[in-house]
Amino acid sequence: MNIQFNDETFRDDYSFYNSDRAIKRFPFPFHEDSYMYSVNMEQHRGGPVDSVYEKRFDVDEHYVAEMKDRAMVLADDPLRCQSLPHMTLAGWDLLELIMVSKSEDYPDLFELHRDGNNWRWVNKPLGIDDSFTFLDETTLPYGPMEYITRQAQGDFCVLDQRDDNLWMDAGMVTTQADWSLDFDIGMNFFEWHAPVPLAHEKGIFVRALKFLLNIQQGAPARRLNWTMTVNPLLDTSPENYHKWGIQKTTLTPENIGAKQHLRVELQTFFRLPRSNALVFPIRCYLCSFQDLMTAPKWGRRLHRVIRDLPEELATYKGFIDNRPMMLDYLSQFDDGLPTSPGIWPDLETEPALQK
Amino acid sequence: MSGAEKIVVTVTDIVPLNDLVTRFEFKPTDGGLLPTFSGGAHTVVEMQDGDITRLNPYSLMSDPMDQTAYTISVRRDDEGRGGSLFMHRNVKVGDKMTISYPVNLFSLDLRAKKHLFLAGGIGITPFLAQIKQLERLGGNWELHYACRSESLGSYVDELTSHHPNETHVYYDDHDQKIDLMNLLDGQPLGTHVYVCGPKGMIDWVRQTAEAEGWPREAVHYEEFLAPQPGKPFEVKLAVSNKVIQVGENESLLEAIEREGVDAPYLCRGGACGQCETRVIDYTGNFIHRDHWLEDDEHASGEKIMPCVSRFEGKTLVLDR
Numbered sequence: 001m002n003i004q005f006n007d008e009t010f011r012d013d014y015s016f017y018n019s020d021r022a023i024k025r026f027p028f029p030f031h032e033d034s035y036m037y038s039v040n041m042e043q044h045r046g047g048p049v050d051s052v053y054e055k056r057f058d059v060d061e062h063y064v065a066e067m068k069d070r071a072m073v074l075a076d077d078p079l080r081c082q083s084l085p086h087m088t089l090a091g092w093d094l095l096e097l098i099m100v101s102k103s104e105d106y107p108d109l110f111e112l113h114r115d116g117n118n119w120r121w122v123n124k125p126l127g128i129d130d131s132f133t134f135l136d137e138t139t140l141p142y143g144p145m146e147y148i149t150r151q152a153q154g155d156f157c158v159l160d161q162r163d164d165n166l167w168m169d170a171g172m173v174t175t176q177a178d179w180s181l182d183f184d185i186g187m188n189f190f191e192w193h194a195p196v197p198l199a200h201e202k203g204i205f206v207r208a209l210k211f212l213l214n215i216q217q218g219a220p221a222r223r224l225n226w227t228m229t230v231n232p233l234l235d236t237s238p239e240n241y242h243k244w245g246i247q248k249t250t251l252t253p254e255n256i257g258a259k260q261h262l263r264v265e266l267q268t269f270f271r272l273p274r275s276n277a278l279v280f281p282i283r284c285y286l287c288s289f290q291d292l293m294t295a296p297k298w299g300r301r302l303h304r305v306i307r308d309l310p311e312e313l314a315t316y317k318g319f320i321d322n323r324p325m326m327l328d329y330l331s332q333f334d335d336g337l338p339t340s341p342g343i344w345p346d347l348e349t350e351p352a353l354q355k
Numbered sequence: 356m357s358g359a360e361k362i363v364v365t366v367t368d369i370v371p372l373n374d375l376v377t378r379f380e381f382k383p384t385d386g387g388l389l390p391t392f393s394g395g396a397h398t399v400v401e402m403q404d405g406d407i408t409r410l411n412p413y414s415l416m417s418d419p420m421d422q423t424a425y426t427i428s429v430r431r432d433d434e435g436r437g438g439s440l441f442m443h444r445n446v447k448v449g450d451k452m453t454i455s456y457p458v459n460l461f462s463l464d465l466r467a468k469k470h471l472f473l474a475g476g477i478g479i480t481p482f483l484a485q486i487k488q489l490e491r492l493g494g495n496w497e498l499h500y501a502c503r504s505e506s507l508g509s510y511v512d513e514l515t516s517h518h519p520n521e522t523h524v525y526y527d528d529h530d531q532k533i534d535l536m537n538l539l540d541g542q543p544l545g546t547h548v549y550v551c552g553p554k555g556m557i558d559w560v561r562q563t564a565e566a567e568g569w570p571r572e573a574v575h576y577e578e579f580l581a582p583q584p585g586k587p588f589e590v591k592l593a594v595s596n597k598v599i600q601v602g603e604n605e606s607l608l609e610a611i612e613r614e615g616v617d618a619p620y621l622c623r624g625g626a627c628g629q630c631e632t633r634v635i636d637y638t639g640n641f642i643h644r645d646h647w648l649e650d651d652e653h654a655s656g657e658k659i660m661p662c663v664s665r666f667e668g669k670t671l672v673l674d675r
Contacts, residue, residue, distance in 0.1 A: 162572065163572050219456075308371055
């Protein structure tokens, strides 16, 4: 597989774009015409060829540009990456997991050569060729978690497991949907989820925690989550809300198709072997409304989901004010025909828009 | 499929240590590398004992970073249902066996400034791996190890020769006893205590630590319960619509599995909570033996842990 890396930005002129291939493999998060929270976990063991599920850590056309954007965020705000002192071993676990996975899954792009604890890591897209001693922090330019997550798309929460709970004790968080690592660091699972509406009452978090505590080595899991973002911004953090929050008011009926993006998180969960910690990568995918509408099934379904979403969720996800304008736009792509089950676009079998 | 991922291994070494304990070494049959693990992890070993499939958890005691082999030590239990006897009598070098990926329910708290280990008898095994892990990472630890006698003191020589300053051994037949109050009293702030051994020892350590004002989060323990034999009983499985008989020498979980019903499990020793099952109806008495459910849950008659708990009475209907 040959990946052409896009020359693009996620800020200022927003030159981000999805190729046709990227649109087709976009992880559309709705498997039916409505949405409510659920513990929608499944095993993370591959998936359809070229889907975002296929590899353990998906690398796509946005890789190089996303890593440049991460470096800029970190230069402005180093607290986006934090690791409490007891989490260093988990950082090495994560470094090993990502290096082994990427070198096996993308041998043309990444190489890992190991001789005992003497490791050499080659990252061709980013032009990196480093030799270091595994488990010796002094041989890397950053701590192990920071080193490897400057080279891996998506945010990473590294969770310590103790007292039958999970603790947000380390992370690299620069592409988040309006939450702050600096605020959540050291919190447990219930504390950092406290702001989420409706789900607590449904017992979602008690069940989710039980599931996560039992994720075992060799058996990773995954789920999708979603929200809405105006302009293709990766960094929608509370720290920078003053920069991006105002952009939500720039939406017009003319520009909404290009400016309004569905933001999907592919969340995966891996047990880390040496530390018994859990890593929770949160990979963000963006797709503009107008690109999504190229799949007739997604057009029909997105309109129905957004139309019927409970008010609390639209408020929590931050688009309650723009929902009427979204629905005006999306309703053009809903002809009332039924949709096939599942998240895939089914371009060959779903009928074209009948209006 | 229930339980953790599986690995096919070959038995590469069997070393009897004393009258009761034998060590087994496993290497991957396909010649590859085993997963690394964290000190305190166990593996579930599958034993094909005639028509019976036995699944017993054993702590991994080898170096967690050694991916070439795993070792476990098995204490023979002449009164038990036969798993340890099978390991001692039937397993030979060269045999192929299936074991699970490592699962850790007794992990080190890596925030600890010091790790204080209290072992009783075969309870030494998880500490052997934790000690190797801490030695690699430069961690601060101390071991207090109570054994019945010198001849039954598995790994005492190895520990006292490699770690003479950290290891303290106590022999019951010399009337030596861990001076727990003083030991707990003299620890620096940030110490975590870990205990693995017989139930009486675990209760003693937990109660003493609590009475001395130790935070609950700083006291860690692990006791795997072997399922105990008991009177046969009948169970109705409502979801799969089957009525099954649980024999004297099998656990409820084993009987469910024997009937081809896939039930979740992980540790099979009453500790992990994975096999928790809802009781739909019952007339009779539960014999709860797990560490997972709270006392009020045991009393409620609404839940049972089929890996170790049993039932005596007329009717039992489970949501399985």
